[in-house]
Amino acid sequence: MPSTVPSIYYLIVSALIFAIGAVGVLVRRNAIVIFMCIEMMLSAVNLTLITVSHYLNSLDGVLMVFFVMTVAAAEAAVGLAIFVLLFRGRKTIKVDEINLLKW
Amino acid sequence: MIELVWLIPLFPFLGFLFNGLIGRWLNLDKRIVSLVACSALGFAFLFSILVFFSLLKLSPEARAVVPDKVLFDWIVSGDLKTVIGYKIDPLSIIMALVVSGVSFFIHVYSVGYMRDDPGFTRYFAYLNLFVFMMLTLVLANNFLLMFVGWEGVGLCSYLLIGFWFERDAPANAGKKAFVVNRVGDFGFLLGIFLLFAHLGTLEFNEVFAKAPSLDTVTVTLITLMLFVGAAGKSAQIPLYVWLPDAMEGPTPVSSLIHAATMVTSGVYMIARCHVLYNMAPVSMAVVAIVGAATALYAATMGLVQFDIKRVLAYSTISQLGYMFLAVGVGAFSAGIFHLMTHAFFKGLLFLGAGSVMHAMSGELDMRKMGGIWKRAPITFWTFLIATLAIAGIPGFSGFFSKDEILWQAFNSTHGHVYLWAVGAIAAGMTAFYMFRLTFVTFLGRCRASEEVKKHIHESPPIMTIPLIVLACLSIIGGYVGIPHILGGRNFFHEFLAPVLGGLPQGAGHAAFSLVGDAFAGGSAVEGSGVNMEILLMGISVAIAIIGISIAFYLYIWKTEVPKRLAQRFKTIYTIVFNKYYVDEIYEACFVNSTKKLGTFLWREFDDGVVDRSVNLVAGLMLWFGRVLRRIQTGHVQGYALGIILGAVIIIIFLIR
Numbered sequence: 162m163p164s165t166v167p168s169i170y171y172l173i174v175s176a177l178i179f180a181i182g183a184v185g186v187l188v189r190r191n192a193i194v195i196f197m198c199i200e201m202m203l204s205a206v207n208l209t210l211i212t213v214s215h216y217l218n219s220l221d222g223v224l225m226v227f228f229v230m231t232v233a234a235a236e237a238a239v240g241l242a243i244f245v246l247l248f249r250g251r252k253t254i255k256v257d258e259i260n261l262l263k264w
Numbered sequence: 265m266i267e268l269v270w271l272i273p274l275f276p277f278l279g280f281l282f283n284g285l286i287g288r289w290l291n292l293d294k295r296i297v298s299l300v301a302c303s304a305l306g307f308a309f310l311f312s313i314l315v316f317f318s319l320l321k322l323s324p325e326a327r328a329v330v331p332d333k334v335l336f337d338w339i340v341s342g343d344l345k346t347v348i349g350y351k352i353d354p355l356s357i358i359m360a361l362v363v364s365g366v367s368f369f370i371h372v373y374s375v376g377y378m379r380d381d382p383g384f385t386r387y388f389a390y391l392n393l394f395v396f397m398m399l400t401l402v403l404a405n406n407f408l409l410m411f412v413g414w415e416g417v418g419l420c421s422y423l424l425i426g427f428w429f430e431r432d433a434p435a436n437a438g439k440k441a442f443v444v445n446r447v448g449d450f451g452f453l454l455g456i457f458l459l460f461a462h463l464g465t466l467e468f469n470e471v472f473a474k475a476p477s478l479d480t481v482t483v484t485l486i487t488l489m490l491f492v493g494a495a496g497k498s499a500q501i502p503l504y505v506w507l508p509d510a511m512e513g514p515t516p517v518s519s520l521i522h523a524a525t526m527v528t529s530g531v532y533m534i535a536r537c538h539v540l541y542n543m544a545p546v547s548m549a550v551v552a553i554v555g556a557a558t559a560l561y562a563a564t565m566g567l568v569q570f571d572i573k574r575v576l577a578y579s580t581i582s583q584l585g586y587m588f589l590a591v592g593v594g595a596f597s598a599g600i601f602h603l604m605t606h607a608f609f610k611g612l613l614f615l616g617a618g619s620v621m622h623a624m625s626g627e628l629d630m631r632k633m634g635g636i637w638k639r640a641p642i643t644f645w646t647f648l649i650a651t652l653a654i655a656g657i658p659g660f661s662g663f664f665s666k667d668e669i670l671w672q673a674f675n676s677t678h679g680h681v682y683l684w685a686v687g688a689i690a691a692g693m694t695a696f697y698m699f700r701l702t703f704v705t706f707l708g709r710c711r712a713s714e715e716v717k718k719h720i721h722e723s724p725p726i727m728t729i730p731l732i733v734l735a736c737l738s739i740i741g742g743y744v745g746i747p748h749i750l751g752g753r754n755f756f757h758e759f760l761a762p763v764l765g766g767l768p769q770g771a772g773h774a775a776f777s778l779v780g781d782a783f784a785g786g787s788a789v790e791g792s793g794v795n796m797e798i799l800l801m802g803i804s805v806a807i808a809i810i811g812i813s814i815a816f817y818l819y820i821w822k823t824e825v826p827k828r829l830a831q832r833f834k835t836i837y838t839i840v841f842n843k844y845y846v847d848e849i850y851e852a853c854f855v856n857s858t859k860k861l862g863t864f865l866w867r868e869f870d871d872g873v874v875d876r877s878v879n880l881v882a883g884l885m886l887w888f889g890r891v892l893r894r895i896q897t898g899h900v901q902g903y904a905l906g907i908i909l910g911a912v913i914i915i916i917f918l919i920r
Binding site: 183186187188195256257259260261262263 | 896897898899900901904905908
């Protein structure tokens with residue numbers, strides 16, 4: 162039996178990536194960077210799903226991952242289009258400067 | 265035939281529906297409207313007569329126990345079960361006869377009187393509704409249905425007093441009548457509630473059957489409460505103030521509602537409840553004293569008024585006082601007898617006054633009249649007959665009924681010589697002011713303006729025929745109740761005796777036996793009683809003649825004397841002329857304090873408490889909004905932080 166990396170390591174890595182992504186979403190100003198952070202969080206989730214799927218010896222998680230990846234791709238297209246339009250309108254894509262929607 | 269009693273109120277109701285809904289809507293011709301209104305009353309009168317005669321066929325004992333005609337259940341709720349049902353007994357059928365009969369003639373008269381009024385259809389709709397309500401009142405077999413009629417006639421009274429509502433005076437008079445009547449109705453309602461609380465039923469038969477189980481205090485309280493209601497409706501002290509003002513309505517209305525029928529319903533109600541009143545001597549005394557006081561008090565105000573309708577209004581109050589005096593001393597049938605004769609002659613007097621107004625281009629002040637008897641002879645002679653009847657001249661109906669009341673006030677076990685004296689003095693005043701009215705209005709020199717003089721004319725036959733009919737009734741109406749002492753047979757009392765019992769027996773009771781001649785037989789005191797009764801009869805006739813003579817002296821012979829008398833006794837004259845300032849006192853005490861209370865509640869309670877608390881809640885919401893909207897910063901990352909924190913908290917809770 163070949164030695165394998167225990168599942169817990171995968172999970173720890175995925176949690177770390179997710180946390181990095183979440184912090185990035187909260188602290189970065191540039192919308193594109195925030196967007197990339199979100200992608201990171203999605204990837205972390207994918208990694209978790211695959212790990213658990215492997216651990217349970219089931220394909221359900223793997224199936225889920227394909228969906229997430231599809232959604233992420235679509236999201237990338239829509240999100241980038243929004244940023245382009247935002248930039249045209251307001252000459253910036255810094256989220257703290259885009260704060261018209263308030264009281 | 266007796267079964268058909270429910271048709272009596274039905275016809276006026278149909279007339280009301282037709283005129284009130286269809287007639288008003290389609291703007292029907294006046295001939296159709298008046299035909300429907302009058303024939304509705306004609307049928308009601310016809311059926312009253314039919315029921316009356318079929319009742320007459322029964323034996324006297326059977327008449328009182330005719331089963332009620334129950335149409336259907338009305339309110340069934342818990343212990344309370346009320347039906348729409350009509351009571352048929354001598355008392356209710358006499359009332360139905362008087363109401364439908366007098367109403368019929370006044371309807372006919374109104375066709376002529378209201379001919380040119382734009383509200384013709386409305387008038388007849390109201391009038392029919394009134395008769396329906398009045399018949400409901402007198403025929404009802406339970407207190408609740410009676411109360412419906414009671415309120416219904418009050419409503420119609422309000423509507424008809426304020427018939428010409430474009431002017432302020434009638435509108436205010438209607439309002440006043442309505443409000444004052446509410447005070448009385450409050451007492452009436454409390455009486456009904458008390459009855460229900462103690463006996464658990466409101467049906468007359470059951471109430472009177474169970475009544476002996478009540479203790480004296482309760483029954484006194486109940487009867488006093490009912491009397492408050494009667495005093496409001498029948499314009500007794502202290503609630504009489506609305507009736508003089510009610511004269512703002514059309515004259516036939518004053519005749520029908522405020523003289524002949526509605527105002528007598530208090531007397532009817534007390535006679536109907538005589539079982540209760542007989543158990544409460546205190547209430548009887550109160551009724552008698554208030555009645556006698558009102559009779560005298562209202563008569564004094566009638567002495568000095570110049571408005572012919574107001575004189576008649578005070579006269580009505582005074583005569584109602586007599587009726588209450590009668591029922592208060594236990595002579596219930598005497599009260600009902602006077603109610604009937606009064607309906608004839610007072611109805612006639614008002615119609616006569618209407619005819620005079622018709623002749624005088626609407627003038628009401630008798631100082632501007634005079635000498636019109638030649639130009640309006642039928643009005644004059646019928647008016648004179650009614651005046652003789654109300655003055656109590658022997659041979660006319662008023663003599664029999666009034667004299668009987670006075671005799672009962674003296675003789676009955678509940679009576680007292682003072683009650684008799686007050687009644688007799690009021691009778692003298694009545695004779696005086698009524699003849700003053702007749703003399704000044706119809707005789708002497710005409711004091712009207714030339715313009716009015718030219719138009720003085722007799723009213724058309726449609727108005728004079730009712731006058732003649734009522735004049736006949738004013739004469740012959742009394743002969744159904746001739747005192748035994750004058751050798752007659754008192755049919756009226758014999759008819760009512762099964763319901764109301766005999767007249768109370770006093771010192772000379774034998775002379776007045778109703779229950780039959782059995783009493784009249786071997787009583788030792790018969791002789792003195794007979795003499796006493798004849799003596800009192802003589803005195804009251806003498807007082808009436810003195811009153812007439814004084815009126816003749818002052819207003820025909822020495823016409824300048826009244827002015828000098830008024831000068832001489834200026835203070836008293838002013839006080840009486842201004843109706844003892846009672847209206848002003850009421851205004852100051854009750855009306856103003858109520859207004860002040862209203863203003864206080866409006867300013868302090870409504871504005872200060874209710875509105876302020878509503879505004880407080882609204883202000884609080886505004887403040888919350890102002891504070892909480894600060895959360896909405898517009899920074900997306902702030903929201904993201906919130907989401908994450910929330911997710912973290914949920915997760916912590918989940919995995920713990």
